[in-house]
């Protein structure tokens with residue numbers, strides 16, 4: 001008969017080494033060097049506590065108490081803890097302005113301006129010519145009025161804040177007339193009726209979901225009316241038997257009654273996108289020219305800039321907004337203004353915009369260029385995911401995103417990854433592996449396949465994507 005195998009050596013709580021002894025070892029000296037004593041100590045205490053608990057349960061192998069093993073565990077713990085939570089990803093979803101991925105990506109000039117403003121004191125509220133206190137809106141007000149034809153402008157944290165400020169400053173304790181077809185909800189609990197309540201304004205709904213006529217507005221205007229509001233229904237489309245009142249008609253009616261008209265354009269655009277073959281979206285200039293007294297729109301949607309709410313309009317109304325206490329609560333910081341100014345400057349040369357403004361460059365990438373890129377990348381991706389998955393190049397549709405032009409889709413191309421017939425790999429596992437990369441890749445699952453739309457990968461960034469797929473190959477390979 002064979003001799004009985006020795007029992008695996010189980011550790012007891014008394015075997016757990018002391019913090020002080022471990023910290024004195026060379027393996028921990030380099031960790032201290034890298035992360036500092038405080039972090040190493042905290043991680044080590046937590047790790048030893050976990051070991052002690054396992055030892056009490058009789059489930060701790062002695063090998064786990066080796067100093068080198070403990071040091072390696074601490075190194076991993078600290079490396080994970082020091083990974084930034086906010087990290088760059090590769091957006092292969094096909095949605096150019098993806099709210100969950102931070103919407104617009106800033107052009108280089110805006111990044112440079114933002115970094116410069118972050119590094120040093122700036123003349124945020126200091127008039128350098130006059131040598132006295134200035135107004136932070138002045139940094140972009142001239143550009144905004146030049147680009148929109150409006151008399152004045154102000155900036156707040158985002159477009160939801162812009163709507164709130166307009167309602168609070170112009171219509172508090174009074175009535176705002178709005179079509180039932182425009183009672184929108186934007187993702188993330190921005191609902192027009194709720195904003196009205198928060199601003200202490202009374203919503204007067206007119207018309208029906210699909211049809212509102214000018215007579216509906218006429219009937220609703222009374223002594224308590226403060227404002228007519230027009231909301232661009234950018235994140236859905238009502239089609240079929242529909243009617244809505246154009247801005248120009250509403251503006252005439254409002255002005256006849258001595259009332260202002262405000263227009264929430266949502267995305268809004270400073271240029272006519274049809275010039276680049278994109279779907280029509282109302283421009284801010286057109287809306288101002290049609291007679292709207294206040295127009296608000298987002299900074300990080302089609303404008304392609306930082307998160308902000310831009311409001312342009314008549315001088316007296318803008319002055320009222322600037323004086324309202326909410327303006328102080330909703331104001332933007334120097335980083336936003338630095339980036340916004342740089343982005344607005346690009347609009348002064350519209351003929352070069354598609355090349356310099358990242359959002360427009362991605363929206364206007366020719367399908368043929370995206371397809372050529374997909375063909376180039378296919379073998380690389382195939383090598384990374386085989387034998388569990390197969391990769392083909394195929395047509396797909398990109399979306400603008402962020403509620404802009406919801407029904408319009410842009411023809412695009414990309415890689416379609418499907419589980420291989422014989423060695424089936426789950427799409428969930430593949431998606432998880434893509435998310436776990438040092439530079440995560442986000443695609444979309446559709447019809448039993450993972451679609452990787454290449455619209456938002458500049459050719460100059462292709463190397464990064466290739467590197468990410470090499471890392472994927474290594475990760476899947478090690479898991480096989």
Ligand SMILES: *Cc1c(COP(=O)(O)O)cnc(C)c1O
Nearest residue numbers: 158159160234265266267298403
């Ligand atoms: C997106 C949108 C908003 C909200 O803008 P944020 O910049 O996201 O706060 C408000 N109104 C409309 C019509 C929108 O499309």
